[in-house]
Amino acid sequence: MSFGELAIASDGEMALREIERRSYILPRSFYERPTVEVARDILGKILVHGRTAGRIVEAEAYLGEQDRAAHAWHGLTPRTRVLYGPPGHAYVYFIYGMYECLNFVAEPEGVPGCVLIRALEPLAGLDLMRRRRPKARSVHELASGPGKLTQAMGITRRLNGADLTRGPLLVRALRNEPSFELGVGPRIGVRHCADWPLRFYIRGHPCVSR
DNA sequence: CAATAGATCATCT
DNA sequence: GATGATCTATTGC
Secondary structure, three states: OOHHHHHHOOOHHHHHHHHHHOEEEOOHHHHOOOHHHHHHHOOOOEEEEOOEEEEEEEEEEEOOOOOOOOHHHHOOOOOOHHHHOOOOEEEEEEEOOOEEEEEEEOOOOOOOOEEEEEEEEEEEOHHHHHHHOOOOOOHHHOOOOHHHHHHHHOOOHHHOOOEOOOOOEEEEEEOOOOOOOEEEEOOOOOOOOOOOOOEEEEOOOOOOOO
């Protein structure tokens, strides 16, 4: 069964069960590595929350105190606490008075690297995603942006600090991952370090933002 | 199409 | 008090 068929057979429970049967939960060791490696390797992995699931097709690395575009540039504050915690946890923050953004904490404990999840290909629970994002005109627009994907999957700050290896927010890897062409470029929407090539995406994928 | 404005609030100076 | 890891609607070509 291809991803296309999985998405089209959008009966939430069916698609979800099929994904779980063919994948395993990413272990914490995956995240306990250099942030750039985690950002690149997270492409193609599957995010699961409730009845919804999506394949990660775009992500960005935020390095830490030497990266002016990163929240951790200011050092350890109440907000950046989870960035300094153990890897494999979610960092969810609120921005522009309206949107939530989802990150995965990388690097060993004490080192504040993280990966911003920017876009997903919807795989399960499409009906629920459409209800949460009635403005989306096509399946590709359901989760093709950092604010869109959190809306579509019902992710809020309540999940800040959640363990990605235990749920309710999970990241899974298919045992037979389809290959793809890797795209690299500068991060989107940042003023500082605007030329650093820390954005990774699946080249040619319709769900990539912009 | 591209450019722009508005919504709206947690966080840090 | 300003800013921002965004999205949408609207305007103008």
